[in-house]
Structure formats: C-alpha cells, structure tokens
Amino acid sequence: MMEILLEVQHLTIAYPQNREVVRELNLCLKKGERLGIVGESGAGKTTLAMALAGINNQEQTRSGTVTFYGKQRGIILQNAMTCLDPLMKIKDQLKEVLCKSRKCSKKEAYKQAEDLLEEVGIFPAKQYMESYPFMCSGGMQQRINLAMALAADPDLLIADEPTSALDLSVQSQILKLLKRVCRDRELALILVSHDRKAVSALCQRVCELKAGKLTERTGAEKPGRLGNTLNESHGEGEVLILKNLQKSYGRQNVLQDINLTINTGEIYGLAGESGCGKTTLAKVITALTKADAGEVRAECVQLIFQNVYRALNPVMTAEENLREALRAKYGRRKAKSPWADQKIREALEMVEMKADRGMDRPAQFSGGQLQRLTLARALLLEPKLLICDEVFSGLDETTKEKMKALLKNIRRDQHLSILFIGHDLETLEELSDRMGVMYGGYLVEEGNAGALKNDPWHPYTKKLFRLARGEQVGADSMTPEKEGKSDRVGCPYAGRCPYTTKRCEEECPGSYRQKDLYGERTIRCFLYETENCERESSDIWMHSRV
Ligand code: SF4
Known part of the structure; x- marks a missing residue:
C-alpha cells in the first residue's frame, strides 16, 4: 500500500468578518500521487494551495491540521514573473536556492543549476543561465520556476494555476x-x-472545491473547449454522420473521402477557401445534390444561405x-x-423580431433582418x-455580433x-465547439475549435x-480547382506546402x-502519420510539428 504523504483533517480557513473559504476539509494524498483540485475562481483554491504548501497568511484564521510526512514541499504559481527576482540572473537565483537547500558550494550549485534547466527543457541551458527573467518568454519563466521548485528536491509539488497565463500551445508543453x-522523480503533485x-488529463484523482468543501469527481472530463461553457457541447448522440463521401463534377473532384460527425447541441465550424467543397457538402447533406459514393445519415436538416435577398419570395x-x-x-x-x-x-420571437413586422415584404427589411427571417x-x-452557409457575409460588424449571440x-x-460554414476564422472559432478545415475537396484537419486556433497542425x-x-x-500559384482534378496524385496541398517531400x-x-x-x-498530412507520431502519441498529447 502506498504511504501517505499529506493528510489534512478538519481544515477551516476564514478571512476577517468570518468569511470562511475552506470549511472542515479532509484530504489525503499518497506518495507519488497526482491530485487535481478544480473550482471556479473565488472558490478558495489558492488559499487552500497555500495552506497545503505550509505557507502562513496573517490575515487568515485557521483551524484543523495539515500534516506533511515528506521532506520538502515545492510550489509554483500562476504568474511566473512575480516569483522571480527581475534584477538577478537566472543562474544566481537558482544557485541561491541550491546552496541553501542542498548545502553545496557555489561551483557545484552552478553545475546543478545547469542540469536543472536542462531537466525542465531549457536549451541551451548555459545561455539562459546568463539571462534575466524579463528576457524569457512566459513559458520559459514557468519552466525556470519549476526548476527553482525542484532545486529543493521536494517530494510534493503544488502547482497553482501554472498555465493560466500561457497560450494553449505553451500550456500543453508545461503540463506535459x-x-x-513527476513521473521521473516519483513526485506527488497537487x-x-x-x-x-x-x-x-494530468491527474489520477480530481476533487472539486465548492462552498469550502472538497468533493471527489469521478470519471474524466470530456474533451472540449476550455473555460468557455458557452462553447461546450450540450447533448448526446449524433445528428449527422458522413462516411467516405465522394462527389465530382466532370473531372473535378469536389468532395473526397469526407468523414464527419456532428453531435446533438454541437456547433461545428467548417472553414476553407472558395471552391474547396464546403457548399457542395452542405448541398449533399440536405439532399439538394446527390453524392457519388459514401453514406449520409442526417436528421431533420434545414439550410440557410448567404444570399438572403433571394431566399424569400419578394411578393x-x-x-x-x-x-x-x-x-x-x-x-x-x-x-x-x-x-x-x-x-x-414563436419563430419570430425566437429570432427577436416583432410580430407586427409580419405584414411587411422582404424589400422593407435590412440584410440583418432578412437573415433573421x-x-x-x-x-x-x-x-x-441547421446548416448556415456563409450567412454572415455581407453583414456589418454590429449585425454580425447580434446574429452570433442569437x-x-x-x-x-x-x-x-449547427454546421456553420464560413471563411471568417475568428467567427468560426468563437462560435464553434469543433472545427474542420477543407482543402481541395478533403477535410484536412478537424478538432476542438480553440485548439485549432491556438495550435494549428496542418500547414x-x-x-x-x-x-x-x-x-x-x-503567394500561391496553384488554385484549389487545379488541385481537385481527378488525375491528380499525391497530397492535395503538395503544390503549396513548404514541407512537401517526394512522397x-x-x-x-x-x-x-x-x-x-x-x-x-x-x-490529413504525412507529418502526423501514426508511425511518425508513435513516441508522442504514447505520451499525453502532441502539438504542432510545423
Ligand atoms: S507535408 Fe506533405 S502531406 Fe503534409 S500537407 Fe504538406 S504536402 Fe501534404
């Protein structure tokens, strides 16, 4: 049985005016265990983290016990820069901690500091040793903070929002x-x-701090957009399944091997330049056009087009x-x-239009109002x-914002x-839970909308x-039309891609x-072929290779 490293019993923490943030909290952490504590902002997570790290706060009153059975606790905080001395070189900051904690000479500390920087993925370590914190990026600063925490050889590391101030791609690197x-050092993590x-993704056990109490959460969170509840999928089951869809017009392959699923309550954004096959795909889903091959399973689909002036009967x-x-x-x-x-x-109410406008004819409405109709x-x-094909094109910014909210x-x-088709990536990313990108009739990349924006993989x-x-x-000389030719071999993007190989x-x-x-x-790119990615995919996750 694993030994207990940290034990919390009946911990209550209150701020002045009896404002209790943590109430009668009990917690047990074993050696080498990774525990996640989640909660909304203001739930008291940082207060708890500080108490677990053994850091006192004069403003608080605490009762109960926090017993640490290990040798040392390390902590890293959200804002990496505030934890580093802006006037000291990285080497001096690390040496100071090392000399104190490992009781070694300055010369030995220098060597160990270099090793620590390499351990946290800072290369060339020698160069960074001579840098000041402001010369490093946010991700680098957080790595340096981790090196400082590791310098004390802790057996428990407490990381309080270590990635909140970082962009998605750097977040992924720091979590990895x-x-x-933790794995290499058999370190416990909170x-x-x-x-x-x-x-x-990182922890073996997850607890939620709510109203001062910790409750264990069972089961992993579903993948999805982080921190944005509006963009989270709300349902279960699929409303659309496309399998191996093919469509061509003469020699032009417009849709090639399209596989796509949309879940209930999900907004799926589909991007790509003109002529890449987006509108044909919408027509195939709504049975306005028949696919040459493949399977379409769709439930009660409605389509709204870009040109609202032709969508309604003017008389x-x-x-x-x-x-x-x-x-x-x-x-x-x-x-x-x-x-x-x-x-x-009810329908007019849903689109926030007054019922008395029902007697007006299309010519009496603005573009935005027609789109609502x-x-x-x-x-x-x-x-x-609902398939929305370029429905925001031609609308002014204010109307666009209102339509998005609607x-x-x-x-x-x-x-x-909703399958939202468009070329305005910002709008697509803002609206969608998941996004797909089409090129030359192929769906070349698909994933979480925020992830695609912050860490696009396909060139x-x-x-x-x-x-x-x-x-x-x-600039590119090749057009998607040329690339969709049925006699074309190779990757559809090969003519434009800076990473093209003979293969x-x-x-x-x-x-x-x-x-x-x-x-x-x-x-759909050889750079991410399963064999090429074996090492990374067996780890937690991977990020862009281009
Ligand atoms: S690297 Fe090759 S497979 Fe990947 S997008 Fe470029 S041309 Fe296509």
Whole structure:
C-alpha cells in the first residue's frame, strides 16, 4: 500500500468578518500521487494551495491540521514573473536556492543549476543561465520556476494555476513537462486549476472545491473547449454522420473521402477557401445534390444561405413566407390553422423580431433582418441540424455580433446542432465547439475549435490562421480547382506546402487520428502519420510539428 504523504483533517480557513473559504476539509494524498483540485475562481483554491504548501497568511484564521510526512514541499504559481527576482540572473537565483537547500558550494550549485534547466527543457541551458527573467518568454519563466521548485528536491509539488497565463500551445508543453518530471522523480503533485480538462488529463484523482468543501469527481472530463461553457457541447448522440463521401463534377473532384460527425447541441465550424467543397457538402447533406459514393445519415436538416435577398419570395409578406414553409411540410389546412399562427409568432420571437413586422415584404427589411427571417423560417420546421452557409457575409460588424449571440441562444434553448460554414476564422472559432478545415475537396484537419486556433497542425490550417491575423504569407500559384482534378496524385496541398517531400507528390496522405490537449485531432498530412507520431502519441498529447 502506498504511504501517505499529506493528510489534512478538519481544515477551516476564514478571512476577517468570518468569511470562511475552506470549511472542515479532509484530504489525503499518497506518495507519488497526482491530485487535481478544480473550482471556479473565488472558490478558495489558492488559499487552500497555500495552506497545503505550509505557507502562513496573517490575515487568515485557521483551524484543523495539515500534516506533511515528506521532506520538502515545492510550489509554483500562476504568474511566473512575480516569483522571480527581475534584477538577478537566472543562474544566481537558482544557485541561491541550491546552496541553501542542498548545502553545496557555489561551483557545484552552478553545475546543478545547469542540469536543472536542462531537466525542465531549457536549451541551451548555459545561455539562459546568463539571462534575466524579463528576457524569457512566459513559458520559459514557468519552466525556470519549476526548476527553482525542484532545486529543493521536494517530494510534493503544488502547482497553482501554472498555465493560466500561457497560450494553449505553451500550456500543453508545461503540463506535459509537469507529468514527465513527476513521473521521473516519483513526485506527488497537487495541481490547482479552473481548467478541468487539463487537470483531468494530468491527474489520477480530481476533487472539486465548492462552498469550502472538497468533493471527489469521478470519471474524466470530456474533451472540449476550455473555460468557455458557452462553447461546450450540450447533448448526446449524433445528428449527422458522413462516411467516405465522394462527389465530382466532370473531372473535378469536389468532395473526397469526407468523414464527419456532428453531435446533438454541437456547433461545428467548417472553414476553407472558395471552391474547396464546403457548399457542395452542405448541398449533399440536405439532399439538394446527390453524392457519388459514401453514406449520409442526417436528421431533420434545414439550410440557410448567404444570399438572403433571394431566399424569400419578394411578393409575399414575411408572414406568408413563413406560412409557405409550414404549408410545404404540413399541408395547406394545417398551415392556415391557429396552431400555425402560434408557431409563426414563436419563430419570430425566437429570432427577436416583432410580430407586427409580419405584414411587411422582404424589400422593407435590412440584410440583418432578412437573415433573421430566413432563420425563423428554418426554425419553424423544428430542425435538429441547421446548416448556415456563409450567412454572415455581407453583414456589418454590429449585425454580425447580434446574429452570433442569437445563434448561440437558439442553440442553447432549442438544443439545436449547427454546421456553420464560413471563411471568417475568428467567427468560426468563437462560435464553434469543433472545427474542420477543407482543402481541395478533403477535410484536412478537424478538432476542438480553440485548439485549432491556438495550435494549428496542418500547414494549410496554420496558413489560414496566419492570414486571419493579418500576417504576411507567401503567394500561391496553384488554385484549389487545379488541385481537385481527378488525375491528380499525391497530397492535395503538395503544390503549396513548404514541407512537401517526394512522397507528398506521389501519395495522398490518409486521415490520421492523434490526441491533443483537448481531445482528438484528425489530420490529413504525412507529418502526423501514426508511425511518425508513435513516441508522442504514447505520451499525453502532441502539438504542432510545423
Ligand atoms: S502531406 Fe506533405 S504536402 Fe501534404 S500537407 Fe503534409 S507535408 Fe504538406
């Protein structure tokens, strides 16, 4: 049986005016165990972390006991820079801790400091030894903090929000590093964070701090966007399954081997440049076009298009346009019934339009209002999946923002799944739970929307996000149309990709599944072929190789 390293009994911590943050808390941590403590901000996580680390706070009153059976506790905090002395070189800060804790000479401490920097992945260590903290990036500073904590040879490491101030890609590196260091040193870890997914990925046990009490959470968190409840998927089961879909127009392959699933209540963003096959895909899903091969399983789909001016009958009033949709589905009689009147009122309400606008004709509405009307018409038919094809194009920024909020509300209230097709990556990422990127008829990358934005893997996805940020990228001579030719061999992106090899020109990459910080990533690029990634995929997760 593993030995107990830390035992907390009946711990109560209160601030002035009897504001209790921790109440009668009991906790037990074994040697080498990794425990995650999650909770919302203000739940008292940092107060608890400090108490567990044995750091006193004069403002607090504490009762109960925290018994540590090990030799040393180390702590790393959220804001790495504030933990380092800005006026001291890294080597001097490390040497100071080493001389004190390991009782060694300055010369020995220098060598050990260098080893520690290498252990936390800082290369070349010699160069960083001579740096000041401000010369290092946030991720580097956090690595240095970890090296400082390790300098005291702790048997328990307490990490309080160690990655909150870092971007997604660096977060993943730091968490991976923490896991490796804990494993190599047989170190126990208490990871305190609001980031449930990261904690679940790293820790063997997860507890939630709520109203001063710790409750054990069973089962791992589902992968998804971190810290943004709006963007989390709300449902279960699939509303759309596409398998090995193929479609061509003459010699032009428009859809090639598309596999895609959308879950209930999920918003899936589909990106890609014009001509990559996005709209054809929408048409195939809604049966407006027939696929040449493959399987489409979809439940109650409605589609709204970009051109709202042609979507409604101009000679009918708004209400007549909506009633017409009901007539097509339920028949003339039902479309004239009080039930239909009620449904039309509700649909207009859902899209936040006044019922008295029902008598106006399309020409009397603005672009944004027309978009709401087409949305109301789609919602009338109670779809399970709504496909929005470039619906924000042509709308001004304010209207776009209102439409985004409206879609999010409708998804939440109606439990609706949305396939949102667009080329504005920022909007797609903001709205979506998961995102896919199409190129030359292929789905080249798919994964959690935030993960794709912060750590794109495919060279094309990377380029799209760089363009979206306004960065300069090289011009391409090849168009997706050329790349979709049926006689083309090799990777569809080979003509534009800076990483092209001979193999890329001769062979088309398969679709490889890998694990990233937020779940699963599917990618069509040899750089992420399973054999190439074996070492990383057997670890916790991987990140971009380009
Ligand atoms: S398979 Fe080759 S050409 Fe295609 S994206 Fe990957 S590296 Fe580039």
